[in-house]
Amino acid sequence: MTLSRILYLVAILAVGTPLLAQDALSNSVNFQAGNVGSESNLPLPRYVSLKAKEANVRRGPSLTFRIDWVFQRRDMPLQITAEYDQWRRVIDRDGQGGWVHYVLLSGVRTVIVDEDRLVLRAKPSDTAPVRAELEQNVIARLGDCEGAWCELTAGGYNGWAHRSALWGLDPDPFGN
Template sequence: MALSLPVAAAQGDGAKGPVTNLPLPRYVSLKTSEGNVRRGPSLSHRIDWVFTHRSMPLRITAEFGHWRRVEDNEGQGGWIHYSLLSGVRTVLVEANMASLHTRPDAGAPVVAKAQAGVIARLHTCETDWCEISADGGDGWVPKSALWGVDPDELRD
């Protein structure tokens, strides 16, 4: 006999979480420096994965009670308790030595470079560019160099 959990999985635009009524999928970040990721939405489920980077961006794909099904940029994940998550938006720099510009323009002066794997705070996003900050540096990066923001997402 199979057990079916009443979760809402992301199935196209307009999907909403049954618990929060927030969009699915959506991005959040890890609030703590360590977060156990379980096979199912309860403490009785086995820990399959441990996320170990505070502020790491994660994508929520489903909800069940106080649990959220999340995945990282590699698609790894499972169920994590909502108390370990934050609504603060962060991104992962995926392009190696991504240039941070003074404005959203490839011709604008470069103020810093970010190595692949850097976790940065997400600020404003336009059609093709996002403003990020990390380690005291702030600048505009092509959206395509980041994980943790949707290609069509706009942020003020």
């Protein structure tokens, strides 16, 4: 039995969904990296942002599942790890997550600044002029990434920052 099946069955026992729905869900949900979503045919895992000002985070992919908490930060980056029908399993930068209806999510890419006073530079270079400094936990819109650098827009400022100081994107494919 796979880990995803075990985790799902534990969640089902806590809520009590009929056995047929358990089997359909466990066969449709895809938890392994490098796969594509059964509903969207987009890569899993992948990053999105929260479109809504508030979003209920549920234990399972249906309105009948209990709400565990509510995300309350528009544009917050989230990682989709699984899909089932119109529901997406998401996690935040702390690894906390659950199921959110897909209409509450956006393909607009954002990141969270993980470093205090992150320097935004005019070009992707440590010697480029400084345009601004961003505080930790600021949400910025993500532009292009070139190796170890990503272009960001936040608070009316635009510039380049080290991707290692950001949450909401895959590690640098070049190992920079």
